[in-house]
Amino acid sequence: MADEALFLLLHNEMxxxxxxxxxxxxxxxxxxxxxxxxMGFRVGQGLIERFTKDTARFKDELDIMKFICKDFWTxxxxxxxxxxxxxxxxxxxxxxxxxxxxxxxxAGKQYLEHASKYxxxxxxxxxxxxxxLGIKSIVTAEVSSMPACKFQVMIQKL
Amino acid sequence: MSRQANxxxxxxxMSSELFTLTYGALVTQLCKDYENDEDVNKQLxxxxxxHFLPRGYNIGVRLIEDFLARSNVGRCHDxxxxxxxxAKVAFKMYLGITPSITNWSPAGDEFxxxxxxNPLVDFVELPDNxxxxxxxxxxxxxxxxxxxMVQMAVEAKFVQDxxxxxxxxxxxxxxxxxxxxxxxxxxE
Numbered sequence: 001m002a003d004e005a006l007f008l009l010l011h012n013e014m015x016x017x018x019x020x021x022x023x024x025x026x027x028x029x030x031x032x033x034x035x036x037x038x039m040g041f042r043v044g045q046g047l048i049e050r051f052t053k054d055t056a057r058f059k060d061e062l063d064i065m066k067f068i069c070k071d072f073w074t075x076x077x078x079x080x081x082x083x084x085x086x087x088x089x090x091x092x093x094x095x096x097x098x099x100x101x102x103x104x105x106x107a108g109k110q111y112l113e114h115a116s117k118y119x120x121x122x123x124x125x126x127x128x129x130x131x132x133l134g135i136k137s138i139v140t141a142e143v144s145s146m147p148a149c150k151f152q153v154m155i156q157k158l
Numbered sequence: 159m160s161r162q163a164n165x166x167x168x169x170x171x172m173s174s175e176l177f178t179l180t181y182g183a184l185v186t187q188l189c190k191d192y193e194n195d196e197d198v199n200k201q202l203x204x205x206x207x208x209h210f211l212p213r214g215y216n217i218g219v220r221l222i223e224d225f226l227a228r229s230n231v232g233r234c235h236d237x238x239x240x241x242x243x244x245a246k247v248a249f250k251m252y253l254g255i256t257p258s259i260t261n262w263s264p265a266g267d268e269f270x271x272x273x274x275x276n277p278l279v280d281f282v283e284l285p286d287n288x289x290x291x292x293x294x295x296x297x298x299x300x301x302x303x304x305x306x307m308v309q310m311a312v313e314a315k316f317v318q319d320x321x322x323x324x325x326x327x328x329x330x331x332x333x334x335x336x337x338x339x340x341x342x343x344x345x346e
Contacts, residue, residue: 005221005224005252006217007176007180009217009221010180010217014180021191039180039186039187042183043182043183046175046281047175047176075176076176
């Protein structure tokens with residue numbers, strides 16, 4: 001089933017729709033990212049619930065992060081995270097060298113400033129997934145050269 | 159390793175759920191966006207539509223390329239053939255369902271797509287205050303946009319919707335006209 005294209009196009013429309021309504025002055029510009037992030041959060045929550053329905057209980061935080069990097073990422077973006085680093089104190093950096101939502105954009109510097117729009121949803125997705133597994137976190141993303149990007153997950157200790 | 163065991167078969171279903179959930183989040187967000195304003199509230203559904211159709215349309219305009227590239231479907235000779243391709247190839251490919259085609263108009267320019275189950279509404283229940291929302295309206299936009307790119311102007315609209323208590327979901331398609339390519343002046 002080729003529904004991947006459908007998701008990619010829908011995501012593009014979401015981003016452009018949110019920013020278009022900002023242009024028309026319906027929402028302030030700064031809230032766009034938050035809005036996209038919130039939508040991602042909702043989806044992450046739902047997905048992880050469906051997804052972990054039949055899986056074994058996770059050993060620890062690292063085990064959960066590995067699950068996100070492998071199974072979760074493969075389902076959503078058709079590949080695994082390329083590199084996972086952690087300082088063992090609640091910070092994880094997930095690096096994707098060819099992030100699916102950025103591959104359709106020019107790989108040069110031209111659109112670098114727009115890249116963050118296309119990462120907000122995914123930040124929310126990770127945060128939502130983790131949240132439903134009982135981990136409160138802050139997720140940020142950065143791009144230095146397209147289409148590679150890094151997601152930084154900061155676990156909030158309760 | 160029980161976690162790995164059932165992944166292969168499940169993953170396909172999961173990725174369609176990704177689409178369903180993402181679409182759900184978008185609709186919810188739109189509903190929220192327009193809820194703050196009391197005046198707008200009454201017309202909420204209308205506004206949500208006016209935002210959906212162009213979005214669906216934009217998706218359709220691009221999706222058709224993906225579709226043609228993947229499906230190897232050739233030119234359709236009449237509207238009946240188009241209907242067949244939409245139902246049996248396109249819907250199957252992107253949503254994993256095959257709607258049935260019924261209710262042809264005598265002139266052969268209108269038909270209905272009957273969706274026994276609509277994956278877009280898998281997890282959806284319409285709350286009372288949004289009972290007139292045409293939740294899956296995006297699909298109509300997609301159909302219209304995609305067909306426009308292959309020189310067909312059509313009208314698509316929902317006439318039955320399981321979310322509203324109908325037994326099936328029905329999309330009515332009407333052929334309007336063939337779009338002729340207008341070459342820019344000076345080019346032959």
